[in-house]
Amino acid sequence: MGVSLTVLASGSRGNSALVCSSRTRVLVDAGISCRETFKRLKAVGEDPHQLSAIVITHEHADHVAGLAVLARKLGIPIFMTGLTHHAWARAERDSTGDLPALASLEIFNPGHRFQIGDIEVMPFTIPHDAADPVGFTFRTEGTKLAVATDLGYLPPNVCDHLRGCDVLVMESNHDVEMLRVGPYPWSVKQRVMSRVGHLSNHALADFFRDDYDGSASYIVLAHISEQNNHPELARGAAVTALGPRQTLLRNRVMLAAQSEAVQVRL
Numbered sequence: 392m393g394v395s396l397t398v399l400a401s402g403s404r405g406n407s408a409l410v411c412s413s414r415t416r417v418l419v420d421a422g423i424s425c426r427e428t429f430k431r432l433k434a435v436g437e438d439p440h441q442l443s444a445i446v447i448t449h450e451h452a453d454h455v456a457g458l459a460v461l462a463r464k465l466g467i468p469i470f471m472t473g474l475t476h477h478a479w480a481r482a483e484r485d486s487t488g489d490l491p492a493l494a495s496l497e498i499f500n501p502g503h504r505f506q507i508g509d510i511e512v513m514p515f516t517i518p519h520d521a522a523d524p525v526g527f528t529f530r531t532e533g534t535k536l537a538v539a540t541d542l543g544y545l546p547p548n549v550c551d552h553l554r555g556c557d558v559l560v561m562e563s564n565h566d567v568e569m570l571r572v573g574p575y576p577w578s579v580k581q582r583v584m585s586r587v588g589h590l591s592n593h594a595l596a597d598f599f600r601d602d603y604d605g606s607a608s609y610i611v612l613a614h615i616s617e618q619n620n621h622p623e624l625a626r627g628a629a630v631t632a633l634g635p636r637q638t639l640l641r642n643r644v645m646l647a648a649q650s651e652a653v654q655v656r657l
């Protein structure tokens with residue numbers, strides 16, 4: 392048992408992760424279908440019906456595509472901010488014609504911690520072009536884990552939340568040069584590169600070099616673009632930036648994937 396973090400899926404085609412203590416299981420985002428979520432949970436030995444709650448970072452489809460069905464099937468509490476809920480409900484209504492109803496909606500405010508079982512959840516504001524986007528840290532059984540993806544840059548308040556973490560799930564979205572010469576229309580390239588877009592390998596490397604405290608046993612690189620990045624480019628940039636602080640035992644750099652689960656056990 393103990394504490395674990397599993398990235399079930401990561402990337403622009405869907406994001407979902409699972410944070411577990413010995414007795415609590417929190418799903419972070421529901422960006423893949425209910426069926427695929429169940430399949431990947433079972434593949435790592437988890438029973439979907441044992442989930443305690445779902446927490447949502449923001450309303451973009453790659454983070455909520457499976458939410459309505461998952462919520463209906465599981466009936467567990469769904470945590471999100473009021474603005475995110477409003478944006479999500481409006482988008483659901485526009486696509487299906489019905490205002491979606493959540494059996495158990497729990498509203499939280501960024502910067503205010505809340506408790507799910509024995510996991511303390513701290514949501515913090517991140518710079519991204521959504522209604523009220525957040526990252527999370529999770530504290531349980533003497534450990535601290537962070538999930539920070541979908542952010543245009545790393546402002547000081549976000550860096551503060553990332554201190555003292557045993558596991559860091561960090562966005563390493565694109566290689567700036569690949570994005571520049573890649574197939575996206577210019578307007579999309581500008582959005583991705585903007586202060587409310589996505590974090591580049593380079594920007595994350597700057598964080599590792601200048602602001603990272605070296606505390607994590609595991610660093611999981613996430614939301615890696617399939618069009619504008621390569622997993623080994625992302626890993627190379629991170630490992631180079633971590634430099635001598637990356638040893639065999641600490642700072643293990645792992646790659647989250649779109650198509651399969653990646654698990655870290657503490």
Ligand SMILES: [Zn+2]
Binds near residue numbers: 406451454614
């Ligand atoms: Zn996303």
Ligand SMILES: [Zn+2]
Binds near residue numbers: 449519541
């Ligand atoms: Zn997003």
